[in-house]
Amino acid sequence: MRSKTNAAEDxxxxxxxxxxxxxxxxxxxxxxxxxxxxxxxxxxxxxMSRLIFSDEAGVFAALRDPTLFxxxxxxxxxxxxxxxxDLAPDAMYEEIKQHGKWVLE
Numbered sequence: 462m463r464s465k466t467n468a469a470e471d472x473x474x475x476x477x478x479x480x481x482x483x484x485x486x487x488x489x490x491x492x493x494x495x496x497x498x499x500x501x502x503x504x505x506x507x508x509m510s511r512l513i514f515s516d517e518a519g520v521f522a523a524l525r526d527p528t529l530f531x532x533x534x535x536x537x538x539x540x541x542x543x544x545x546x547d548l549a550p551d552a553m554y555e556e557i558k559q560h561g562k563w564v565l566e
C-alpha cells in the first residue's frame with residue numbers, strides 16, 4: 462500500500478498541493494482507457510489506446526500489457542504506473558476541460 466502524502470511533503474517537492482489540475486481519483490478501464498477526477502471536481506476520460514500501440518509509443522509501449530495498465534495509481538496528483546511511467550496532469554486537465562476527453566496519439 463502506498464503511503465499518503467500531506468501538503469507539507471508536497472511543498473518540499475515544489476508541487477502545489479492545491480492546484481486544480483491535481484488528480485484525486487483514477488480508474489483503469491478496458492480498452493486502455495482511464496477515468497479521472499481532479500481536485501476541483503472536474504471529471505473526464507483519457508484514451509491511451511492509440512499512443513500505446515503506435516510506433517512512437519516509447520516508454521508507454523510497456524502499458525500494452527493489460528496487467529500493467531490496470532496498475533494505474535496516483536502519486537503526487539499524477540497518474541503513474543510501475544517503471545516510472547506517468548502522465549502530465551496539467552496537460553490532461555486542459556484537454557479534458559476543453560473537450561471532456563484526452564486522446565493521446
